[in-house]
Amino acid sequence: MANVGLLFVGAVLFMNGLMLLGKVDSRAAAIFNLFVGGLQVLTPTYLIIAANGDPKRIMLASGIFLFGFTYLYVGIGLLMGLDTTGVGYYSLFVAIVALGYSFVSFRLVNDPPFGVIWLYWAFLWFLFFLLLGLKIESLTSYVGWVTAIEGWVTGVIPAFLLLTGYWVPENFHETAIALGAFGVLTFAALWFVLRRRAPRGPVQDYGTSGYPAGSHG
Numbered sequence: 435m436a437n438v439g440l441l442f443v444g445a446v447l448f449m450n451g452l453m454l455l456g457k458v459d460s461r462a463a464a465i466f467n468l469f470v471g472g473l474q475v476l477t478p479t480y481l482i483i484a485a486n487g488d489p490k491r492i493m494l495a496s497g498i499f500l501f502g503f504t505y506l507y508v509g510i511g512l513l514m515g516l517d518t519t520g521v522g523y524y525s526l527f528v529a530i531v532a533l534g535y536s537f538v539s540f541r542l543v544n545d546p547p548f549g550v551i552w553l554y555w556a557f558l559w560f561l562f563f564l565l566l567g568l569k570i571e572s573l574t575s576y577v578g579w580v581t582a583i584e585g586w587v588t589g590v591i592p593a594f595l596l597l598t599g600y601w602v603p604e605n606f607h608e609t610a611i612a613l614g615a616f617g618v619l620t621f622a623a624l625w626f627v628l629r630r631r632a633p634r635g636p637v638q639d640y641g642t643s644g645y646p647a648g649s650h651g
Contacts, residue, residue, distance in 0.1 A: 444589020522567020
């Protein structure tokens with residue numbers, strides 16, 4: 435059940451990345467955020483009830499709430515036109531807590547790939563804090579691209595491998611190294627490419643939602 439949820443986490447991250455890049459209307463994206471947010475609240479609730487008090491299973495399921503509440507918060511905020519500082523500072527909380535879940539994956543459940551994936555999520559949610567909490571609007575394109583890429587790398591592809599039985603412990607260390615190298619190289623290169631392409635003219639106008647004004651349709 436959690437693997438199905440992970441698949442749709444990838445989908446909503448991809449959608450939100452496109453929204454930040456001005457390719458998807460924010461109100462249309464809001465509806466999908468609500469769908470996935472609801473799924474990511476119901477799923478861990480069921481998993482915790484089914485855990486029968488097993489602390490390790492409860493710990494693993496509890497992390498899903500971090501993202502479910504994010505998507506619900508984003509979806510409601512976009513539909514109601516709320517200021518983004520709330521979801522921005524909540525994202526800082528998620529980024530910090532994600533470091534703890536990364537440690538759990540590395541040391542307690544022996545799943546190095548997901549230890550790296552949690553580091554991906556900590557980085558992404560910290561970017562959300564910078565963009566939505568501190569409103570550093572010059573990061574919008576970078577955060578959009580990182581969000582869309584992480585949708586595939588941390589959501590869709592791992593979920594598909596898990597659902598098809600190809601996520602095997604024998605390859606965990608190689609997978610973790612490959613994920614780490616891909617993330618560092620890709621996001622560093624993306625930063626330099628976007629910085630070089632950044633316009634030197636007037637800064638783009640942004641609405642109160644923290645997203646490009648044109649993305650509201």
